[in-house]
Amino acid sequence: MNAFKPHLASVADYPYAKVDARLKLDQNESPDDLPPDLKARALERIAAAAWNRYPELHAEDVRAALARHEGWDPQGVVLAPGSNLLVLALTQAARTVVDTVPAFPYYKGGSLATGTPWRGIPLAPGFAIPMDALLAAMDGAGGVLFLPNPHAPTGQLFATGDVERLAERARQQGWVLVVDEAYHAFAGSDARPLARANDHVAVLRTFSKSWCLGGVRAGYLLASPKVAAVVRACLPPFCIPVHTGAILQTVLEAPGYVGELAQRIQAERARVLEALSTHPTWRPYPSAANYVLVRTPDAKAAWDHLLSRGILVRRQDHYAGLEGCIRITIGTRAENDALLAAAAEAR
Numbered sequence: 001m002n003a004f005k006p007h008l009a010s011v012a013d014y015p016y017a018k019v020d021a022r023l024k025l026d027q028n029e030s031p032d033d034l035p036p037d038l039k040a041r042a043l044e045r046i047a048a049a050a051w052n053r054y055p056e057l058h059a060e061d062v063r064a065a066l067a068r069h070e071g072w073d074p075q076g077v078v079l080a081p082g083s084n085l086l087v088l089a090l091t092q093a094a095r096t097v098v099d100t101v102p103a104f105p106y107y108k109g110g111s112l113a114t115g116t117p118w119r120g121i122p123l124a125p126g127f128a129i130p131m132d133a134l135l136a137a138m139d140g141a142g143g144v145l146f147l148p149n150p151h152a153p154t155g156q157l158f159a160t161g162d163v164e165r166l167a168e169r170a171r172q173q174g175w176v177l178v179v180d181e182a183y184h185a186f187a188g189s190d191a192r193p194l195a196r197a198n199d200h201v202a203v204l205r206t207f208s209k210s211w212c213l214g215g216v217r218a219g220y221l222l223a224s225p226k227v228a229a230v231v232r233a234c235l236p237p238f239c240i241p242v243h244t245g246a247i248l249q250t251v252l253e254a255p256g257y258v259g260e261l262a263q264r265i266q267a268e269r270a271r272v273l274e275a276l277s278t279h280p281t282w283r284p285y286p287s288a289a290n291y292v293l294v295r296t297p298d299a300k301a302a303w304d305h306l307l308s309r310g311i312l313v314r315r316q317d318h319y320a321g322l323e324g325c326i327r328i329t330i331g332t333r334a335e336n337d338a339l340l341a342a343a344a345e346a347r
């Protein structure tokens with residue numbers, strides 16, 4: 001077959017295999033569904049909408065509410081069905097993509113799918129930010145640097161000063177630095193001031209984690225109007241469905257539950273980290289996110305053991321430098337108790 005671009009001949013599907021288990025701690029989702037009163041309100045709104053009519057071209061109605069919530073110029077807000085789609089649009093638009101290794105796999109996946117040159121810069125020892133290599137990678141040719149902060153999958157929070165240095169370099173060299181803040185609510189971090197002061201910085205956020213809406217598929221970019229216009233042009237028109245818009249409008253009217261969930265997860269994360277720190281063979285890494293990366297003697301054995309107790313986590317040992325590592329999502333108190341009990345039986 002020669003219908004398709006040659007670079008797609010060897011492209012691989014997203015690395016995720018569905019496994020059923022009693023406790024699902026593998027995808028960094030919120031353990032709670034949306035509060036029931038908000039779910040009911042959203043359903044009423046969906047029922048009242050006209051399903052025969054197209055939604056707004058670029059979700060202008062939701063964007064206005066989101067812009068108010070984030071304190072951002074509506075022209076600089078881009079909404080998409082999942083921030084992954086914004087990653088895809090950004091990789092499509094980029095001359096070249098630079099990313100850390102290991103990191104969230106879709107920066108590379110989107111680059112491979114769009115045929116954009118991609119380069120991975122290994123993290124420094126202790127998962128530190130490889131500052132000199134990243135500064136050097138932003139060369140005169142231009143491109144987009146993706147930096148998840150807190151970092152996925154290590155959970156590290158990079159220092160604001162380091163992110164600022166990357167942003168300054170991006171400005172000098174004509175790059176765009178995309179700070180992926182999928183987990184910022186669990187860290188209390190905020191790249192918006194940096195992006196407000198520097199057109200070469202964009203902030204990527206999602207409704208999938210702290211907003212308890214992983215199943216709804218919605219994410220957004222906060223950028224300068226110029227960068228936003230390019231990204232919007234790489235997305236299809238009318239791509240936020242009426243039902244998604246109705247759900248987002250509803251949660252944006254009552255966003256208080258997000259901070260409440262984040263606080264609970266932070267307290268549980270501290271408890272899980274402390275308990276795991278005394279494990280005879282497992283070594284948890286500090287985390288600013290809603291998951292914990294744990295080094296075990298054997299990732300497959302640890303994963304199998306937890307699954308035998310009905311607990312699904314994510315193996316991370318396919319990444320260079322993460323040998324033996326599994327990633328555990330912080331769940332409810334009861335879920336974390338079950339996790340800790342099962343972990344205590346592992347050697």
Ligand SMILES: *Cc1c(COP(=O)(O)O)cnc(C)c1O
Pocket residue numbers: 028081082083084085104148152180182205206207208209214217218219
């Ligand atoms: C979960 C996650 C996202 C969210 O992607 P969506 O498509 O919005 O669900 C984005 N970036 C990182 C690093 C993530 O872990």
